[in-house]
Amino acid sequence: MSEQSVLEQMRADIQRALAKPPEQRHWAMIIDIRKCVGCHACTVACKSENKTPEGVAYRFVKDAEDGEYPNVQHFFMPNQCMQCANAPCVKACKDGSVTQGKDGVVRIDYARNTGDPKVAAACPYGVMSVDKGDYYTDGTPKREAYEDAATFEYGDKSGRKGKIGKNRKCHYCLHRVEAGMLPACVSTCIGEANYFGDLNDPKSLVAKMAREKGIYIFQADLGTKPTTKYLGADAYSCAKCHE
């Protein structure tokens, strides 16, 4: 029998997690920055999946440098919501629309959300935004249909109009995960740099990766307790600037 690929293994992990009651799952992502080649395919996949407009990106990849000339290393740092267990955005939200689910994912109830800019500003990682209503095709003769199409985020089928003026951020593609699929960024990554699954399942690949040496928590000193973590940061001196 052929060995299971990384993607097949993570899909099997999701199926096992979905067989459990929701409160027993803890969705998590670990990103190995040594494997990221900076192709931005994850950013494009996320934009396509969630139809995020101009000014809103749930997933983006930053260029980073380490060292001094002539000993300089160039690497890539994928960024997205950290799904913090102690989330500043949840604390800053006065309308009760930004909450953490029992599965660990911090979600936004678009029906209640008032798009308070203070909620987005409370995120120390800069990964939440307010949808200002801009379209990529503004100023062109015709708005493209995809820009108003339903996104299915949190099972919501209202399309773009229900999201204008709201806070927006990554939700680990919960609508895909709960249907047995991987988040769009994970299934698209050519470097297999992303591990996703149920942290509460010790047999899952993401739980195994979480036990690896060198797990890096971005800005751990903030006390936000991120669920999204990194591997391979010890190959660079990330901690020098981001304790």
Ligand code: SF4
């Ligand atoms: S990373 Fe930012 S948006 Fe995501 S849960 Fe933490 S504070 Fe909220």
Ligand code: SF4
């Ligand atoms: S798709 Fe994978 S390799 Fe490409 S930028 Fe995203 S994380 Fe890096």
